[in-house]
Amino acid sequence: MKTYEEINEKIKQGKAVVVTADEVCELAEAEGIKAVAEKVDVVTTATFGPMCSSGVFLNFGHADPPIKMSKIWLNNVPAYAGLAAVDAYLGATAVSETEGIQYGGGHVIEDLLSGKPIRLEAEGCKTDCYPAERVSVQITLDSLNQAILLNPRNAYQNYAAATNSSSRTLHTYMGTLLPRLGNVAYSTSGQLNPLINDPEYRTIGLGTKIFLGGGIGYVLGEGTQHNPNQLRAANKVPLSSAGTLMLMGDLKQMNPRYLRGATIKKYGVSLMVGIGIPIPVLDEGIAESVSVRDKDIYTTIYDYSVEKLSRPTYGRVNYQELKSGSVQINGNQVPTNPVSSLFMAKEIAAILKDWIRRGEFFLVEPICLLPRDTRLKPLPQKEDESKKDGLKL
Amino acid sequence: MNTVTRRVVLTFPANLVEDTAIYHLIKDYDLVVNILRAKIIPKEIGRIVLELRGKIDNIKKGVSYLESKGIEVKPLAQDIYLNEDKCVSCGMCLAVCHQKALSLNKNTWKIEFNRDDCILCEQCVSVCPLKVIQVTF
Ligand code: SF4
Numbered sequence: 395m396k397t398y399e400e401i402n403e404k405i406k407q408g409k410a411v412v413v414t415a416d417e418v419c420e421l422a423e424a425e426g427i428k429a430v431a432e433k434v435d436v437v438t439t440a441t442f443g444p445m446c447s448s449g450v451f452l453n454f455g456h457a458d459p460p461i462k463m464s465k466i467w468l469n470n471v472p473a474y475a476g477l478a479a480v481d482a483y484l485g486a487t488a489v490s491e492t493e494g495i496q497y498g499g500g501h502v503i504e505d506l507l508s509g510k511p512i513r514l515e516a517e518g519c520k521t522d523c524y525p526a527e528r529v530s531v532q533i534t535l536d537s538l539n540q541a542i543l544l545n546p547r548n549a550y551q552n553y554a555a556a557t558n559s560s561s562r563t564l565h566t567y568m569g570t571l572l573p574r575l576g577n578v579a580y581s582t583s584g585q586l587n588p589l590i591n592d593p594e595y596r597t598i599g600l601g602t603k604i605f606l607g608g609g610i611g612y613v614l615g616e617g618t619q620h621n622p623n624q625l626r627a628a629n630k631v632p633l634s635s636a637g638t639l640m641l642m643g644d645l646k647q648m649n650p651r652y653l654r655g656a657t658i659k660k661y662g663v664s665l666m667v668g669i670g671i672p673i674p675v676l677d678e679g680i681a682e683s684v685s686v687r688d689k690d691i692y693t694t695i696y697d698y699s700v701e702k703l704s705r706p707t708y709g710r711v712n713y714q715e716l717k718s719g720s721v722q723i724n725g726n727q728v729p730t731n732p733v734s735s736l737f738m739a740k741e742i743a744a745i746l747k748d749w750i751r752r753g754e755f756f757l758v759e760p761i762c763l764l765p766r767d768t769r770l771k772p773l774p775q776k777e778d779e780s781k782k783d784g785l786k787l
Numbered sequence: 788m789n790t791v792t793r794r795v796v797l798t799f800p801a802n803l804v805e806d807t808a809i810y811h812l813i814k815d816y817d818l819v820v821n822i823l824r825a826k827i828i829p830k831e832i833g834r835i836v837l838e839l840r841g842k843i844d845n846i847k848k849g850v851s852y853l854e855s856k857g858i859e860v861k862p863l864a865q866d867i868y869l870n871e872d873k874c875v876s877c878g879m880c881l882a883v884c885h886q887k888a889l890s891l892n893k894n895t896w897k898i899e900f901n902r903d904d905c906i907l908c909e910q911c912v913s914v915c916p917l918k919v920i921q922v923t924f
């Protein structure tokens with residue numbers, strides 16, 4: 395048994411043993427779970443991929459004469475203005491009014507972070523305290539008072555894989571799905587995935603300090619659509635999309651290598667986000683969880699050609715199979731391709747490990763852990779149908 | 788007359804046999820022919836990138852000959868360029884590259900581009916979410 399304080403003391407003295415979630419598998423294989431629990435203090439996990447539910451809170455500073463902005467565009471991309479006078483929220487998937495999905499919120503975030511000037515246009519209603527009705531200026535990340543990345547849903551704990559049984563090519567957020575089961579697209583980094591390494595949320599919650607977009611960030615709690623009730627295997631790892639995280643961090647100290655505006659063909663705009671989460675090896679149970687390997691992590695293949703909320707499945711596969719380049723469906727070998735980057739995830743896990751080893755990054759014990767009992771609900775049925783139900787009563 | 792080099796892309800229906808055409812280019816038009824790339828998508832199209840070296844008149848005649856055989860000939864004015872510094876190796880382009888010119892290195896998990904296997908179909912260009920694959924002229 396170790397405590398956060400003990401681990402942080404070791405980090406301070408430069409004595410903490412820190413390994414990535416890939417490396418810990420090798421150690422567990424060679425020496426067993428007990429050795430992992432005794433020897434390892436922190437395991438670094440990571441993920442990098444398109445995460446649509448992302449965005450940034452901005453405060454522009456007051457204009458002279460002042461304006462209460464009620465409509466806001468950044469490089470022609472609309473931002474939410476229903477806040478105080480010069481506050482806005484720019485969502486990653488917002489689409490340019492002039493360029494369509496070739497440019498959007500995700501790109502503005504990357505451009506801001508890269509130091510590029512951004513055109514801010516705003517309209518407001520004339521009032522006694524805010525006389526101006528229109529403003530059009532250039533802003534930069536430096537000119538903003540605050541730029542706080544606040545992502546309502548990131549770092550999915552596992553994710554469903556996608557295929558397409560129809561006769562036409564589909565363009566989805568899982569990328570191109572070729573006709574007649576032409577490919578299987580999968581997301582998440584498997585054994586490197588943060589929440590897969592802490593399947594029962596024993597160490598991750600409000601306050602957990604993380605690598606976010608190349609800088610420091612924090613977990614705020616459960617993300618939207620958090621679904622701890624997903625079916626789980628004996629090792630407690632969910633068998634499809636499950637838990638999620640809400641994350642925040644100061645954009646000003648991030649690095650554009652790890653936040654990338656993306657245009658997914660015939661689908662829309664998104665933001666690729668790089669996330670790294672340290673997991674303290676407090677006891678043997680956690681040592682076992684972090685040693686989970688690709689071959690013991692399963693996900694479900696869904697048929698995206700069926701336009702229903704509950705889609706038919708083609709069974710389960712593990713990440714070792716998915717990463718091998720092909721999986722079997724109905725007796726045929728079908729090529730697989732990822733849509734999130736294992737290359738970048740490995741890089742992030744290594745960087746976070748380095749930060750901790752060098753004594754630059756300490757662990758923060760969460761104030762409260764992620765909920766384990768919330769249920770995922772669909773949108774209520776159409777109004778006329780609920781009325782019908784009402785009549786029956 | 789000087790010897791010149793021209794690079795051309797031949798596109799032909801898959802049922803056309805291109806071997807004899809290339810033989811004639813060498814034999815009848817006195818050209819040095821170097822096959823840079825050759826790919827055939829079964830039942831769809833075939834595509835060959837050739838480097839032709841010889842007298843300019845002979846190259847022109849050779850190209851006319853190919854066209855008379857129903858082969859489309861275009862100068863190779865373009866190439867696929869992957870900006871490796873900007874690529875994040877997400878893997879989305881793999882789904883559309885049937886030639887496997889784009890592939891994942893299973894040790895590093897980095898995307899690699901093998902120009903020799905590329906048939907310039909350009910499918911990957913619009914699929915890449917970061918627009919880091921470009922057609923260069
Ligand atoms: S889709 Fe683009 S960014 Fe992703 S791996 Fe291919 S070239 Fe790289």
Ligand code: SF4
Binds near residue numbers: 884885
């Ligand atoms: S153009 Fe792109 S998709 Fe087509 S063969 Fe070349 S690399 Fe592959």
